Amino acid sequence: MSDKSYMKLLDKAWSQLPPDVTKKDRFELPKPASSIAGNRTVLFNLKEISDRLRRDKEHILKYLAGELATAGTIDGNRGIFQGKFDNRTLEKLLERYTQEFVLCPTCRQPDTKIVREERLYFLLCEACGARSSIRGM
Numbered sequence: 001m002s003d004k005s006y007m008k009l010l011d012k013a014w015s016q017l018p019p020d021v022t023k024k025d026r027f028e029l030p031k032p033a034s035s036i037a038g039n040r041t042v043l044f045n046l047k048e049i050s051d052r053l054r055r056d057k058e059h060i061l062k063y064l065a066g067e068l069a070t071a072g073t074i075d076g077n078r079g080i081f082q083g084k085f086d087n088r089t090l091e092k093l094l095e096r097y098t099q100e101f102v103l104c105p106t107c108r109q110p111d112t113k114i115v116r117e118e119r120l121y122f123l124l125c126e127a128c129g130a131r132s133s134i135r136g137m
């Protein structure tokens with residue numbers, strides 16, 4: 001089977017999963033759904049993760065690709081990385097991303113947004129109002 005048809009098949013399987021019926025108010029780290037196809041790793045639910053974290057797909061992809069020291073591209077709802085990476089690796093990186101760029105260091109709530117002031121980036125918390133500096137990417 002070609003890479004392309006294999007990915008299509010996986011996409012289909014993924015899209016047929018039932019919608020999240022256990023949605024709670026409590027914040028949960030999004031779990032990556034990824035698969036290795038040839039020499040690439042496909043992250044199928046990049047969009048879902050970005051929606052959940054309320055961060056740009058581009059920002060998350062850039063972080064992951066940077067940490068994996070590889071090239072990453074966005075393909076619709078998916079992120080595609082050069083090289084083979086297992087799901088556990090992506091999960092760990094997403095946990096770190098969430099710690100660094102989503103959760104407020106003061107109150108641990110995820111209701112934050114990234115603001116840029118000149119060359120500096122801050123995490124602005126909508127829950128407690130804290131403003132914490134974060135690194136730019």
Ligand SMILES: [Zn+2]
Nearest residue numbers: 104107125128
């Ligand atoms: Zn806060």
